[in-house]
Amino acid sequence: MSDLVQHVDSPLEITAAAQRLRARALSEDISPLRVIEVFERWGEALRGPVCDAIPGLAFLKLWLRRGALEPIVVRELGSEGFHGAWREERAARLRAFPLGVVGHWPAGNIEIQPMLSLSCALLGGNACLVRIPSGLIAETRAIAEKLQEVDVDGTLTGRIHLTIFDHERTDLQRAMAAAVDGAMVWGGAEAVTQIRSLPFPHWARIAVFGPRLSVAAMDGATWGDRDARESWCRRIARDVWQFDQQACSSPQTLFLERRADCDAAEFVDRLAEAFKAENQAHPRQAIHPAMTSAICLARASWLLDDTTHHARFPQAPDWTILLGEGSQIPDPTQGRTLSVLVVDDLLEPIEKFDGMVQTLGLAIRDGAREAVLAQAAGRNGVDRIVKLGRMHVFGSPWDGTDMIKPMVRLVRHMPSNED
Amino acid sequence: MNALSNALSEDIQQQIEGLLATPTFALEPGEHEARLLAVLRLELGYAAERSSQLRRYLDDWPVDYRVAARIAELPYLPVGAFKANPPLSLVAPESIVRTLASSATTGQMPSRVVLDAPTSKRMVKGVAAIISDFIGPKRRPYLVIDTPQTLAGQGGELGARGAAIQGLRPFATDIVCCLKADAAGALEIDEDRLFDFVARWGKSEVLVYGFTYVVWQHFVLPLRAKGIALDLPNLRLLHSGGWKRLLDQAVTREAFAGGVAGVFGCDPARVLDFYGMVENVGIIYPDCEQGNKHAPAFGAVIVRDPLTLQPVEAGRQGLVQVCSVLPSSFPGFLVLTDDIAEVIRYDGCECGRRGICFRFVKRVPKTEVRGCGNVETTRQRPQTV
Numbered sequence: 161m162s163d164l165v166q167h168v169d170s171p172l173e174i175t176a177a178a179q180r181l182r183a184r185a186l187s188e189d190i191s192p193l194r195v196i197e198v199f200e201r202w203g204e205a206l207r208g209p210v211c212d213a214i215p216g217l218a219f220l221k222l223w224l225r226r227g228a229l230e231p232i233v234v235r236e237l238g239s240e241g242f243h244g245a246w247r248e249e250r251a252a253r254l255r256a257f258p259l260g261v262v263g264h265w266p267a268g269n270i271e272i273q274p275m276l277s278l279s280c281a282l283l284g285g286n287a288c289l290v291r292i293p294s295g296l297i298a299e300t301r302a303i304a305e306k307l308q309e310v311d312v313d314g315t316l317t318g319r320i321h322l323t324i325f326d327h328e329r330t331d332l333q334r335a336m337a338a339a340v341d342g343a344m345v346w347g348g349a350e351a352v353t354q355i356r357s358l359p360f361p362h363w364a365r366i367a368v369f370g371p372r373l374s375v376a377a378m379d380g381a382t383w384g385d386r387d388a389r390e391s392w393c394r395r396i397a398r399d400v401w402q403f404d405q406q407a408c409s410s411p412q413t414l415f416l417e418r419r420a421d422c423d424a425a426e427f428v429d430r431l432a433e434a435f436k437a438e439n440q441a442h443p444r445q446a447i448h449p450a451m452t453s454a455i456c457l458a459r460a461s462w463l464l465d466d467t468t469h470h471a472r473f474p475q476a477p478d479w480t481i482l483l484g485e486g487s488q489i490p491d492p493t494q495g496r497t498l499s500v501l502v503v504d505d506l507l508e509p510i511e512k513f514d515g516m517v518q519t520l521g522l523a524i525r526d527g528a529r530e531a532v533l534a535q536a537a538g539r540n541g542v543d544r545i546v547k548l549g550r551m552h553v554f555g556s557p558w559d560g561t562d563m564i565k566p567m568v569r570l571v572r573h574m575p576s577n578e579d
Numbered sequence: 580m581n582a583l584s585n586a587l588s589e590d591i592q593q594q595i596e597g598l599l600a601t602p603t604f605a606l607e608p609g610e611h612e613a614r615l616l617a618v619l620r621l622e623l624g625y626a627a628e629r630s631s632q633l634r635r636y637l638d639d640w641p642v643d644y645r646v647a648a649r650i651a652e653l654p655y656l657p658v659g660a661f662k663a664n665p666p667l668s669l670v671a672p673e674s675i676v677r678t679l680a681s682s683a684t685t686g687q688m689p690s691r692v693v694l695d696a697p698t699s700k701r702m703v704k705g706v707a708a709i710i711s712d713f714i715g716p717k718r719r720p721y722l723v724i725d726t727p728q729t730l731a732g733q734g735g736e737l738g739a740r741g742a743a744i745q746g747l748r749p750f751a752t753d754i755v756c757c758l759k760a761d762a763a764g765a766l767e768i769d770e771d772r773l774f775d776f777v778a779r780w781g782k783s784e785v786l787v788y789g790f791t792y793v794v795w796q797h798f799v800l801p802l803r804a805k806g807i808a809l810d811l812p813n814l815r816l817l818h819s820g821g822w823k824r825l826l827d828q829a830v831t832r833e834a835f836a837g838g839v840a841g842v843f844g845c846d847p848a849r850v851l852d853f854y855g856m857v858e859n860v861g862i863i864y865p866d867c868e869q870g871n872k873h874a875p876a877f878g879a880v881i882v883r884d885p886l887t888l889q890p891v892e893a894g895r896q897g898l899v900q901v902c903s904v905l906p907s908s909f910p911g912f913l914v915l916t917d918d919i920a921e922v923i924r925y926d927g928c929e930c931g932r933r934g935i936c937f938r939f940v941k942r943v944p945k946t947e948v949r950g951c952g953n954v955e956t957t958r959q960r961p962q963t964v
Contacts, residue, residue, distance in 0.1 A: 267951045346951050371951055408951040444886065449898055449943045452885040453917050456657040463636040464660060464667070471639045475652070476887045 164304040165292060165322040171335030174289070177321045178339030181261045181287035184318050191244025192233045192283045192564075194315065199224040199279065201310035210302045215403055216272040216552070220303070223276060223554050232556045233283060236565045244285075246573065253575070256568040258285035259365060263340035265355050267347035268293035269406040274300050276554055277344045278320060284568040287319035289340060291333075297324060327351075334358055342567045345369065367566040369559045372408040372518030373492050376548055377506050377533070380419030381525040383427050392523055393427075393434035395549025396498070399521060400479075401438050402552045405494045408559075409519045409544070409552045412492035413499045417506050424502045425470060428483050431500070432472040435479040439496075444478065451495045452477045458493040487512060507536055515541030518559060521548040587625055587697075587907045594618045595701065595904050598877040603708045604932035606876050608925065611934055615879055616650050618904045619912055623653065626910045629669045633910055651881050651890050655900055655913035661690035661858050670695045670908045677732075679857040682739040682790075682820065689738075692857055695908035705861030705905050706746040709875055712932075713851065713865050714750070714815045720780045721751030722773075722814075724789025724798045726758045726766065739857050740790050743819055746863070747788050758797060766797040777809050784813045787843075790820040791852070795835060802842045810844045819853045819863065823942070854939050858914045861905040864939075871923050871936035878903040880935055882922045883915070896921045896940055917943045 168174055203224030211217055222228055233242045237256050240247035246255040262281035266273040274296060278288040292300045304322060311317050325332045337343070337358030342365045345355045352370045360366060376396060383392065399411050416424050455477040462469050462482040473480040480497040482490075487508040490499045503509055510520070510533060520537045522545060524530040534545045543560035546553065556563035587595070595618060606614070623644045627634040637644055640654035647653050661667060666678065674695040681690040694702065707716075723730060723744050732741045748754070757773040758766050776785075789798065794816075802809070816839055825835060836847040854872060855863035864872035864880075874880040879902040884891050891897040899920045902913050919940040928936040 270951065273951075348951070369951060447886050449885040449919060450945055452888065452898060453657060453659070453915070453943055456655075456888075456915055457659040460636060460657050460660045463639055464632045464663065467631045467635045469635065473639075473641065475641050476889075477885070 163301070164308060164317060164320060165297060165301045165324060167324045168332060169325070171331050174323065174332060174335040175339050177323070178261050178289055178336075181289060181319060181321055182341075185258055185260055185285065185287035189244055190285050190315065190319075192229075192237065192242050192285075193244070195282050195285075196226050196229050196233075198307075198311050198316050199229065200226055202307045205306040205310050206303065211306065214271050214299045214302065216270065217303075219402075219552055219554055220272040220275055223279065228555070229283065233564060236556065236562045237568070249572075251574060253573040255571050255573070256284065256565075257571050258287075259567055259569060260286065260341035261339065262286045262288050262342040262344060262567050263336055264288060264290040265343065265345045265347065265351070266290070266293060266296070267351070268295050270346075270403055271296055271299040272303070273346055274322070275303050277346060280556075280563040281342070281344065281567045282316055282319065283564045286342070286567055288321070289336060290320070290322045291327075291336060292322055292324050294324070294326070337364075340364060343367070344567070347371070365566060367561060369408070372543075372559065373412050373489070373516055374407075374409050374519035374521065374551060375413050375415065375489060375509070375513075375517050376411040376521040376523075376551070377415040377509070378417065378523040378548070379506065379525060379529065380417045380422070382523040383416050383424075384419045384422040385525075389427065389430050390434070392548060393431045394438075395523075396431060396521075397434040397438035398549055399551040400435070400496055400498055401442055404444070405496050405498075407552060410494070411498065411519075411521055411551060412494070413489045413501060415487070415506055415509050416500060416502050418502050418504050424483060424500065428470070428472060428481055428500055431498075432481055435481065435496070436474075439478045447477060447495070454493050455480055455495045455497055458482065458497050462490075462499075489513075489517075506533055510536045510540060510542075513537065513540035513542060517542050519544040519546060519551050521546055521551040523548045587622070591618060591621045591625065594621070595877065598904060599701065599704050599708060601876040603712045603875045604873050604934070606933055608934050611876065611879070612650060615877075615902065615904065616647070616653075619650060619653055619902065620644055620647065622904060622907070622912050625907070626669055626912070630667070630910070632667070633669075650879055650902060650913075651883075653913055655902075655915045656910060657915045658690065658856070658858055658917055661692060661909075661911075661914075662688040664688070664691070666691040666693050667909050668693045669910060675908065677737060679737050679742045679860065680739065681857045690856075690858055692860060692906075692909045692911060694860065694906075698860065698906050698908040701905040701907075702861035703746070703749060705875070705877060705903075706863055707749040708877075709863055709865070710747065710750060710817075713867075714786070716750075717784070718750055718752050720776070720783065720785045721747065721754045722776050722785060722787045722811075723754060723756045724758060724787065724794050725756055726760055727756045728760065730754075730756060739820070740793070742857055742860075743790070743855065743863075744788055747786060747817065750786050758793070766793065768798065768801055773809075777811060781810060782813055784815070785811055787811075787814050787816040789816075789818055791818045791822060791835070792820060792824045794818050794839065795825055795830060799838045799842050803838070807842070808844055809842055812843075812845045814843055814845055814849060816843065816845075816850045817853060817865070818850070819855055821942070854918075856901070856914075856916065858911050858916075859901040859903055860911065862901065862903050867928060867930035867932060867936070869928055869930050869936070871928050871930070871938060872920075873928065873930075873932045873936050874902075874934055877905060880920075880937060882920050882935075882937060891922055893922050893924045898943070899937075899939075919943060 203221045246253040264277040337360045346369045348371045470483040482499045485502045520542045642652045675693045677694045755776045759769040836850040840847040853863045853865040862878045881900040882897040884897045899916045899918045920937045923936045
């Protein structure tokens with residue numbers, strides 16, 4: 161079995177790989193249904209000690225299920241599109257065709273992102289050239305090997321080239337950009353800006369999933385309910401722990417709507433227990449010293465800045481809860497540091513959102529009230545509004561945009577034999 | 580704060596003086612830990628009494644400092660907390676005699692610490708005790724590789740370079756600054772003053788101090804370029820400050836010491852690097868003859884594992900925490916730095932100094948991850964006026 165992950169050292173290698181991929185993509189149509197059949201086998205194969213240790217693997221497995229993908233494909237491409245067929249639209253016929261080769265630049269902090277990204281382009285029938293960030297090579301290789309195991313005839317693996325090169329190799333970055341017909345770019349502002357400035361062909365379509373942060377909010381009825389508290393706290397802890405709180409969908413702040421008969425500190429004590437338990441179940445294996453410094457500074461700054469502030473944290477940098485009041489999102493620290501802010505009305509913080517908030521995780525008892533908050537959130541730039549505990553469940557649309565459609569061409573056929 | 584006396588209690592003062600009077604690097608580690616822990620607990624109580632901010636921090640710290648069994652359990656402040664404006668203070672504004680500021684790179688906020696007269700005095704005693712253990716207590720002519728303006732400070736505020744220069748005053752007879760700023764503010768050698776100093780003191784024992792990159796960039800390289808060799812074989816040159824700029828130029832420690840020795844005509848062993856920071860006033864960490872750094876009786880160093888924040892084992896690296904009983908005007912008792920060091924051993928350095936010996940490794944590198952959740956650079960939209 162050849163290694164799907166390859167080091168490259170020259171622009172020519174990239175150009176050659178792209179040519180091979182393009183020829184493959186254009187030589188044979190592949191329907192989303194056929195892609196999903198392989199995905200399902202892939203998802204089932206993703207187990208074992210190496211895979212199980214990869215953060216976010218459960219989300220990838222969920223994503224690869226037909227039950228998750230079929231509705232997305234149908235919504236984006238139509239039911240005929242799911243089978244790779246033409247659909248009628250009045251006198252015309254419409255069908256999605258792949259762009260060709262889609263280049264992927266995943267972020268360096270989400271282990272499953274290379275695969276999530278390429279799966280979207282594969283569903284559109286494309287071939288994929290993926291630059292694997294240096295910190296994700298082992299995880300990506302482990303996941304890719306499982307695909308090779310189940311995709312024996314190379315239906316999908318023949319359309320994938322996973323490549324490794326230093327992000328400072330501008331010549332290779334430029335070669336990759338020049339060789340693709342579309343691009344999916346994920347990451348922080350600096351990386352995204354740098355990649356967008358590469359010499360893509362003028363026809364290339366570029367989908368950018370830039371840096372965002374996420375926020376959670378609970379109404380008084382929900383967090384004040386002592387019976388349900390433990391369950392909600394567990395959900396919040398899970399959302400914070402996934403991807404070490406570095407994903408765009410990770411909650412950085414939790415807003416609690418004030419409730420006169422309940423003490424937020426009591427809720428935070430319960431949340432601290434949940435964080436402790438989550439930490440025992442999923443202890444950190446390593447940390448960058450700069451993150452440790454940032455966590456220590458966040459704890460100190462919070463408590464020194466305002467004598468009404470409180471905090472809960474262990475001696476280790478494992479987790480931190482900062483408690484205070486206010487409707488402004490504090491600068492995020494990440495590293496499992498959650499700011500919990502009490503507000504009189506959840507609309508106050510939501511109306512201050514400025515497009516930086518990607519996901520709003522909610523726990524609201526009253527549906528009508530939730531609809532009002534969702535409306536306000538949407539108006540203020542939020543792209544996903546989900547239940548607490550499900551903030552990282554990958555789906556389409558993401559960042560307010562479809563995941564498959566941007567990487568296909570919708571071909572319109574007006575039959576010539578009709579009037 | 581005004582209702583309280585500015586002074587530490589008699590008991591605490593006596594204990595600090597006792598530690599200052601103790602042979603600087605001779606305490607048995609167990610005794611050192613016990614004596615320091617007792618004073619630091621009292622000092623944290625003093626700080627909590629005087630600052631509601633500090634009290635809040637100490638109250639929410641996971642271990643009660645009043646019953647902490649080890650210095651490592653006591654609440655420390657990260658060095659970034661000293662960038663607060665106004666600076667963290669434990670004394671009334673009228674008691675502040677000087678503010679020290681760290682060197683900060685362009686666009687960054689410097690750390691600032693306020694000194695009252697007692698802290699200032701203890702700072703001088705602390706540095707004197709440490710330096711005299713390395714070069715002896717004798718006063719000698721003092722050549723400063725910097726400008727008189729740096730030495731003087733501005734508006735009651737003294738920068739890191741100025742503070743380091745001042746810290747060595749107790750060892751000085753005459754002080755001569757041998758750099759000057761040209762019209763554009765660039766540093767250049769004041770040759771008249773330099774050659775006069777060399778002519779006057781020639782083979783005598785002299786003390787020289789400069790910031791590492793200033794010594795190299797504005798003294799060694801220009802003299803080398805002109806082919807000038809001085810004749811000061813009996814100097815002791817102390818230098819401190821970051822190595823980053825020199826490492827960028829591929830200047831190693833050995834090359835630095837060799838270059839300095841070359842222009843002064845002395846043995847490279849007479850060049851002494853020390854580590855220090857304004858937040859840890861009164862304590863500096865010169866290299867011993869084994870190349871290790873040591874903590875004095877009135878301070879301690881803890882190297883913490885970034886993953887657990889527990890002290891590392893000998894031979895391991897971690898974040899440096901510095902501890903000092905000297906300040907009473909600002910809460911610089913326990914400071915977690917952004918530096919990485921390696922613990923060589925916890926006792927038994929061949930130089931004879933007791934307690935922990937360590938080596939500075941590097942500044943904490945900035946994290947390279949720039950993920951989709953990294954919003955360090957927030958969305959900037961043009962603002963309408």
